[in-house]
Amino acid sequence: MWSWVAHRVTGVLIFFFLLVHVLDTALVRVSPEAYNAVIGTYQTPIMGLGEAGLVAAIVFHAFNGLRIILVDFWAKGPKYQRVMLWVVLGLFAVTMAGFLPRHLMNVFGGGH
Template identity: 65%
Template sequence: MLIFFFLFVHVLDTALVRVSPEAYDDTVAIYKTPVVALLEYGLVAAILFHALNGLRVIAVDFWSKGPRYQKQMLWSAVGIWFILMVGALYPVLGHAVREVFGS
């Protein structure tokens, strides 16, 4: 659902540049707010977990030992997801932190 909403908004704001460049600039300014940065981080989290869990499901379905190791693969996927999300903190939220704390 988040991905659909993101794509819908992205298409609309990109189309807005043809209608009114000033309105487009105002819209992009809204995207630089801390609230939108948190939503963006949530979107990254959802997409990344979905991808890692999809790989786990593929392994369970197509690897003969997959069902036996599905719990371990789940926790491995969660661990990898957590490490990658910690790594995504600064790239995704860095501009919001700078805006809030003014550095």
Template identity: 75%
Template sequence: MWSWVAHRVTGVLIFFFLFVHVLDTALVRVSPEAYDDVVATYKTPLVAVLEYGLVAAILFHALNGLRVIAVDFWAKGPRYQKQMLWTVLGLWIVLMVGAIYPVLGHAAREVFGS
């Protein structure tokens, strides 16, 4: 049940990110200077943490989506759905640990000055 809720929540979060992304990219046609100002605000540590959250949402949504497909289209899917969920969560954690430095590394260098 919670994986169902998390799948819907991550889907909505990804949709809102895409909506904002289209809007800020379209801003370049209206005013390149305003676009540059908006992009400059994206280079803050807070936005880096939000970016890490976006990576978390996309990864979970993608992996859980594959699990949902397996449950729906594989004859033995419903029998193994709990094991597949734990596999998805384990893989998600491993990938999120691997994404810490690439996503948050530049923010840490900015904050700590290395």
């Protein structure tokens, strides 16, 4: 139940970011200055935390999506759905442990 809610919430969040992200990337067609000005705001600490949240949403949605596929197509999927939720959360933790230090160092680590 809660994984279903979380899948919907993260999905909607990612979708709205996607709309904005295509629009900001489209600025490369306006001018290098326009693109660099907007992408520059993505490199501030607050947006850096937002990106961490976005990546967390994507990673959960991705791994839980694989779990949904296994529940649907694997004969033993429904039997192991609860175990697989813990596997999803474990993989989520491992992936974020690999991503967060690197990303937060890039955002806060004194470069530029």
